Amino acid sequence: MTIGLKINKEHLLITIDGVIQGIGMRPFIARLARQTAQNGWVANTANGLSIAIEGNADLQQQFLYRLNNDAPRLAVIASQTISQQPLAHFIDFQIKDSAIDGNKSVFVLPDLAICTDCVSDISNPASRFYCYPFTSCSHCGPRYSIMLNQPYDRERTTMTGFKWCIDCEHEYQAVDNRRFHAQTIACPNCGPALQLLDYAGNTLAQNDVLFAAGEYLRAGKILAIKGIGGFQLLVDATNQDAIERLRIRKHRPQKPFALMVADLAAAQALCFINDLEQQALMSYAAPIVLLKKRSGKSIADSVAPENRLLGVMMAYSPLHYLLLHDFGAPLVATSGNRHNEPICINNDQALEQLAGIADYFLMHNRPILRPLDDSIVRLIGDKVTVLRRARGYVPTPITLKSVPDMLAVGGQLKNTVAVSHGKQILLSQHLGDLDSASTQRQFDATVNDLQDFYQIKPVKIIHDLHSDYASSHSAERLAHCVNPSLKTAAVQHHYAHILSCMAEHNLEPPLLGIAWDGSGLGSDNTLWGGEFLCLHAKGFQRYAHFRPFALPGGYKAIQEPRRAALGMLYEILADLAFDRNGLVFSEPELQLLGSALSKHINCPTTTSVGRIFDAVASLLGLCQINHYEGQAAMALENCATNAIQSDAFYDFQLTETEPLVIDWQLMLEQLLDDIFKLSTNSPSTSSGRTVFNEHINKALIADKFHNTLAEIILAVAVRAGEQSIVLSGGCFQNACLVEKAVAKLKTAGFTVYCHEKIPPNDGGLAVGQLYATKYIG
Numbered sequence: 001m002t003i004g005l006k007i008n009k010e011h012l013l014i015t016i017d018g019v020i021q022g023i024g025m026r027p028f029i030a031r032l033a034r035q036t037a038q039n040g041w042v043a044n045t046a047n048g049l050s051i052a053i054e055g056n057a058d059l060q061q062q063f064l065y066r067l068n069n070d071a072p073r074l075a076v077i078a079s080q081t082i083s084q085q086p087l088a089h090f091i092d093f094q095i096k097d098s099a100i101d102g103n104k105s106v107f108v109l110p111d112l113a114i115c116t117d118c119v120s121d122i123s124n125p126a127s128r129f130y131c132y133p134f135t136s137c138s139h140c141g142p143r144y145s146i147m148l149n150q151p152y153d154r155e156r157t158t159m160t161g162f163k164w165c166i167d168c169e170h171e172y173q174a175v176d177n178r179r180f181h182a183q184t185i186a187c188p189n190c191g192p193a194l195q196l197l198d199y200a201g202n203t204l205a206q207n208d209v210l211f212a213a214g215e216y217l218r219a220g221k222i223l224a225i226k227g228i229g230g231f232q233l234l235v236d237a238t239n240q241d242a243i244e245r246l247r248i249r250k251h252r253p254q255k256p257f258a259l260m261v262a263d264l265a266a267a268q269a270l271c272f273i274n275d276l277e278q279q280a281l282m283s284y285a286a287p288i289v290l291l292k293k294r295s296g297k298s299i300a301d302s303v304a305p306e307n308r309l310l311g312v313m314m315a316y317s318p319l320h321y322l323l324l325h326d327f328g329a330p331l332v333a334t335s336g337n338r339h340n341e342p343i344c345i346n347n348d349q350a351l352e353q354l355a356g357i358a359d360y361f362l363m364h365n366r367p368i369l370r371p372l373d374d375s376i377v378r379l380i381g382d383k384v385t386v387l388r389r390a391r392g393y394v395p396t397p398i399t400l401k402s403v404p405d406m407l408a409v410g411g412q413l414k415n416t417v418a419v420s421h422g423k424q425i426l427l428s429q430h431l432g433d434l435d436s437a438s439t440q441r442q443f444d445a446t447v448n449d450l451q452d453f454y455q456i457k458p459v460k461i462i463h464d465l466h467s468d469y470a471s472s473h474s475a476e477r478l479a480h481c482v483n484p485s486l487k488t489a490a491v492q493h494h495y496a497h498i499l500s501c502m503a504e505h506n507l508e509p510p511l512l513g514i515a516w517d518g519s520g521l522g523s524d525n526t527l528w529g530g531e532f533l534c535l536h537a538k539g540f541q542r543y544a545h546f547r548p549f550a551l552p553g554g555y556k557a558i559q560e561p562r563r564a565a566l567g568m569l570y571e572i573l574a575d576l577a578f579d580r581n582g583l584v585f586s587e588p589e590l591q592l593l594g595s596a597l598s599k600h601i602n603c604p605t606t607t608s609v610g611r612i613f614d615a616v617a618s619l620l621g622l623c624q625i626n627h628y629e630g631q632a633a634m635a636l637e638n639c640a641t642n643a644i645q646s647d648a649f650y651d652f653q654l655t656e657t658e659p660l661v662i663d664w665q666l667m668l669e670q671l672l673d674d675i676f677k678l679s680t681n682s683p684s685t686s687s688g689r690t691v692f693n694e695h696i697n698k699a700l701i702a703d704k705f706h707n708t709l710a711e712i713i714l715a716v717a718v719r720a721g722e723q724s725i726v727l728s729g730g731c732f733q734n735a736c737l738v739e740k741a742v743a744k745l746k747t748a749g750f751t752v753y754c755h756e757k758i759p760p761n762d763g764g765l766a767v768g769q770l771y772a773t774k775y776i777g
Contacts, residue, residue: 008056008057008058009054009055009056009057009087010054010055010057010060010084010087011040011052011053011054011084011085011086011087011088012052012053012054012060012082012083012084012085013050013051013052013082013083013084013085014050014051014052014053014064014067014080014081014082015045015048015049015050015051015080015081016048016049016051016067016077016079016080016081017047017048017049017077017078017079017080017105017107018048018075018076018077018078018079018107019074019075019076019078019107019109019396020048020049020071020075020076020077020107021044021048021049021105021107021108021109021150021151021152022108022109022112022143022152022183023072023074023075023109023138023139024072024137024138024139024178024180024181024182025049025071025072025075026042026043026044026049026095026181027095027138027175027180027181028070028071028072029042029049029051029067030042030093030094030095030175030180031175031176032063032066032067032070033053033063033093034093034175036055036059036060036062036063036066037055037056037059038053038054038055038059038060038063038093039053039054039055039090039091039092039093040052040053040054040055040088040090040093040094041090041093041094041095041096042093042094042095042096043095043096043097043098043099044098044099044151044152044153045098045099045102045105045151046099046100046101046102046103046104046105046150046151047102047103047104047105048105048107050099052085052088052090053093054087054088054089054090064082068080072138072139074109074112074139074284076107078107078399095181098151098153099151100149100150100151103455104150104453104454104455105150105151106397106421106422106424106426106454107397108143108144108147108150108152108395108453109143109144109152110143110144110284110285110391110392110393110394110395110396111141111142111143111144111145111228111229111372111391111392112139112140112141112142112143112284112392113140113283113284113285113286113314113316113317113392114135114136114140114141114315114316114317114318114321115137115139115140117137117139117178118135118136118137118139118140118141118318119318119321121135122135122318122321122322128167128187128188129187131210131322132186132187132188132191132318133194133210133317133318133319133322133364134184134186134191134192134318134319134364134366135186135187135318136182136184136185136186136318137178137179137182137185138178138179138180138181138182139178140284141182141184142184142228142366144370144372144394144395145228145229145368145369145370145372145391146158146159146184146366146367146368146369147369147453148160148369149453150453152183153183154183154184157183157184158366158367158368158369159183159184159186159366162186162190162191162192162366163190164185164186164190164191165187165189165190167187167189168185168186168187168189168190168191171185172185191366192364192365192366193364193365194209194210194319194362194363194364195209195362195363195364195365196209196212196213196360196361196362196363197351197360197361197363198359198360198361199351199355199358199359199360199361200355201351201361204360209362210322210323210326210362211326213225213323213360213362214323214326214327216359216360217234217235217236217327217331218236218327220235220236220239220241220242220245221235221242221359221360222234222235222242222245222246222249222357222358222359222360223235223358223359223360223361223362224336224344224350224354224357224358224360224361224362225319225320225323225336225361225362226347226350226361226362226363226364226368227317227319227320228316228317228368228372228391229343229345229368229370229371229372229373229374229390229391229429230335230336230343230344230345230368230371230372230373231335231336231337231343231344231345231350231354232333232334232335232336232343232374233246233250233332233333233334233335233336233354233357233358234260234323234331234332234333235331235332236327236329236331236332237259237299237300237303237329237330237331237332238298238299238300238329238330239300240300240301240302243257243300243302243303243332244302246332246334246357247302249356249357250334250338250339250357251339252334252339252628253627254305254627254628254631255627255628255631256303256304256305256307256309256310256311257303257304257311257332257333257334258288258311258312258313258332258333258334258374258376259299259303259310259311259312259313259330259331259332259333260312260313260314260315260320260324260330260331260332260333261312261313261314261315261324261330262315262321262324262325262327262328263314263315264278264281264282264314266330267281267291267312267314269294269297270291270293270294270297270299270310270312270330271291271292271293271294271310271312272291272292272293272294273291274379276379276382276384277289277291277379277384279384280377280379280384281312281313281314282314283392284392285375285391285392285393286313286314286316286392287313287374287375287376287377287386287391287392287393288311288312288313288374288375288376288377288388289311289312289313289376289377289378289379290309290310290311290376290377290378290379290387291309291310291311291312292308292309292310293308293309293310298329299330303332306635306638307634307638308638308641308642309638311376313333313374316392319362319364323362333374335373335374336350336354336358337353337354338353338354338357340432340433340435340436340439341353341432341436341438341439342371342431342432342438342439342442343371343373344371345368345369345370345371346367346368347361347363347365350363370429370446370449371429371442372390372391372394372429373388373390373391373429373430374388374390374391375388375389375390375391375392375393375430376388378733378735379735380732380733380735380738380739380754381735381738381739381742381754383754383756384756385733385754385755385756385759385760386755386756386757386758386759387733387759387760387761387763388414388430388759388763389416389427389429389430389757389758389759389763390429390430391429393757394427394428394429395426395427395428395429396757397424397425397426398424398425398426398427398503398504398757398758398767399423399424399506400420400423400424400425400503400506400771401423401506401774402422402423403420403422403423403425403770403773403774404420404459404460404773405419405420405421405456405457405458405459406419406420406458406459406460406461406462406770406773407419407447407450407451407456407458407460407461407462407478408420408461408462408463408765408766408767408769408770409443409447409461409462409463409464409471409472409474409475409766409769410464410471410762410763410765410766410769411464411466411469411471411493411520411762411765412433412434412435412464412466412469412470412471412762413433413434413629413761413762414430414432414433414759414761414762414763415430415431415432415433415434415439415443415471415762415763416428416429416430416431416763416764416765416766417431417443417446417447417450417471417766418450418766418767418769418770419450419451419454419456419458420770421454421456425503425767425770425771426450426454427758427764427766427767428446428450428766429446430763431443431446434469434470434471435470440470440474443470443471443474444474447474447478458486459486459487460486460487460488460489460773461475461478461479461486461487461488461489462475462488462489462490462491462766462769462770462772462773463475463476463488463489463490463491463769464490464491464493464496464520464521464765464769465490465491465492465493465520465521465522465523466493466520466521467490472490475488476488489772489773489776491768491769491772491776492520492521492522492523492540493517493520493521493522493528493765494513494515494517494520494522494528494529494531494533494729495513495515495533495535495539495540495768495772496765496768496769496772497513497515497517497520497728497729497760497764497765497768498513498514498515498533498535498540498726498728498768499535499767499768499769499771499772500728500755500758500764500765500767500768500771501513501726501727501728501753501754501755501758501760501764501768502535502726502753502768502771503758503767503768503770503771504755504756504757504758504767505753507724507726507753509535509536509537509775510534510535510536510537510722510724511534511535511722511723511724511725511726512532512533512534512535512543512716512717512720512722512724512725512726513531513532513533513534513535513540513725513726513728514531514532514533514713514716514717514725514726514727514728514729515531515533515728515729516529516530516531516608516609516610516729516730516731516732517529517608517609517610517729517730517731517761517762518558518608518610518611518629518730519558519606519608519610519611522542522607523542526548526604526605526606526607527551527604527605527606527607527608528545528606528607528608529546529606529607529608529609529610529611529729530545530546530607530608530609530612530662531544531545531607532544532545532659532660532716532720534720534722535775537775538775538776539775539776541659542659543659543660543716543720544654544659544660544661544662544716544719544720545607545659545660545661545662546607546608546609546612546661546662546664547571547607547655547661547662547663547664547665548571548605548606548607549564549567549568549570549571549605549606549611550567550570550571550597550600550603550604550605550606551563551564551567551603551604551605551606551611552566552567552570552593552596552597552602552603553593553596553602553603554602554603554604557611558611558626559625559626560624560625560626561614561615561617561618561623561624561625561626561632562583562584562585562618562624562625563593564611564612564614564615564618565583565614565615565616565618565619566583566585566590566593566597567597567603567611567615568612568615568664568668569583569668570594570597571665572665572668572669574597574598584618584624609709609731610633610730610731612664613632613633613636613731614626614632614633616636616671616702616705617632617633617635617636618632619671619672619675620636620639620675620698620701620702621698622635622636622639622698623635623636630730630733633731633734636702636705637702637706637734637735637736637737639698639699639702640699640702640703640705640706640736641699641736642699643697643699643700643702643703644699644700645703646700646703646704646707647707648700648703648704648707649704649707649708649710649711650666650667650670650671650704650705650708651666651667651670652664652666652667652708652711652712652715653665653666654715654716654719660716660719662712662716667705667708671701671704671705674696674700674701674704675701677696678696678697678698678701706734706736706737706740707740709737709740709741710737710740710741710743710744711744713725713741713744713745714741714744714745714748717745717748717750718748723750723751724750724751724753725745725750725751725752725753726752726753726754727741727742727752727753727754727755727760728755728760728764729760729761730760730761730762732754732755732760733760733761738754742754
């Protein structure tokens, strides 16, 4: 007699939220169900995934374990609920149609760089994807840039207009294929297609478009190419004349260009790359990584004039990969936009706006929904720090404790906006400086897009304390005109800087925050920028700041470091009775500015460390006019890194007031003495060799200046008495400064927090503005 064994069968309903759509999660779950003998279904929902499994209870524990431990590498399960349900007697396991009702998930995947498997496909003559520039799978390809709505399915992306062929449909349905339920699957028979046009919009090559584009690049032409998040401008990185022509047409005389390379070996040939930098380069985000360049390489000097760093990124899409491998050398790859305007994302827009810049256009017919510039990262200390957050990182959320739905509109420069929902902050992509009408229109579009895409209705709008910022104007307009019930609140600029770093590390006060940047409006209506703030549960106290000095010409002094130098010199020698040989002004200019300083005409005072960097760079003759933001400070850091490192620093004083004032006069006087020694350091000849009588050079002076700033940070931190120190603001993009300061603070026993995932510059302000509502209501 046969005795039947009773199987303990159960039906579980599992709901999960997190980074789980667009990475092959449903195919993974379908395969897992088959391997653990479970029937049921899986479906995308507006806020994640729902899974029903019915089968042996012991095997269900295996299913749950592997769900949480063996999921696709990009998966992040943020929350999970499991409930027991009545048996439904499923007969198989299915991937069901998505449920589009309900709250939207805050976990949406960024665009993903091409995976190694797809590289193999497009490189294999036997593959049906051979040389196809829009090849993708469940592990790579465009995501956020093409998403119309949630959940992530083809019909809610801009791929909805491309009906797949029989072969693509077969792979989409094949459970063991990596393109099983890959929403962007396409091939030459059914997917997007390339076209090559001239600047007048005339179609050129019909066949072998990529080869023709490469030939134009080899001839020194400028090519506009439609990438993942918008257009880029490409030119041969070894062709000095072509690069100079691009600089003239783009009104970008000196700012470094980024390079795109075909593979890691090409990057290593150009730059020194350590393990952390290599991980960033090869990551799915594929950002521009700032790397120390090797000497004697064949790229043109005009790629990154007088800069020891090169911005390098991998060919992150199949289109880029195929073009770079055909071209066989690095390409300059810069944003496809006019000066101070957003990048172009559609074909007609590019033909209109880039016609005076690009010679030829390599386009395709897959629409881009939102502009996503290339992200930029840099190794600072032992951490990869995001300096510009866009493609590859956006819209990954920042997790906090629960906060109400709010909107923050950031600052004027390097603008980003952010919304909060539940326990998450969603920071937009880099939008740029809000100086042009077109960028302000993109700002408005992004604000609307974030609210619509995530179905968030903010109860408050947070903006900078500076009421003349375009973002602050927009906040008031949104509150008073669009939705009169909305409340607004202003957050001080440097307080927001510190809070943005706190939000990243989930920190709570009390702590000492150090915010150094170009400038921001202070609570006393003056320009701050060298601030030490003690943060407490209800806000902050200004604990210390740098001695103020005048900026002759106001905004003009931001563009001209020589004016900051003049302002500092005037502060300690009001009659301008000093050696003027180091100042790059004509006598009439000097008389005019001296009169303005004496009469306080358009000469606002500032405590800005950013402007002190400018002044020192000017006095050293490194930079008199900033052709782009931060040029003088970058030149000074670059100079310091060439020095034989020492602990030497200049003297300074802490004035016993409330707040403390860091008096930099001794530093400046001693620095000027060193510059005088440098100028009188006449060479003598001995045994046919030229030698110098003084052991001093510009690099040593720049290094001593950085050491002095680190000593100031340590001295004030010791006085303040807080254990935790936060460094934020644009000055802390300077690796030399950060590394020196952090080393001194850690040696003294402090716990130091710096930015990693959120930019330390104004690109992180919106996060800090939202975080401020925890403390100031």
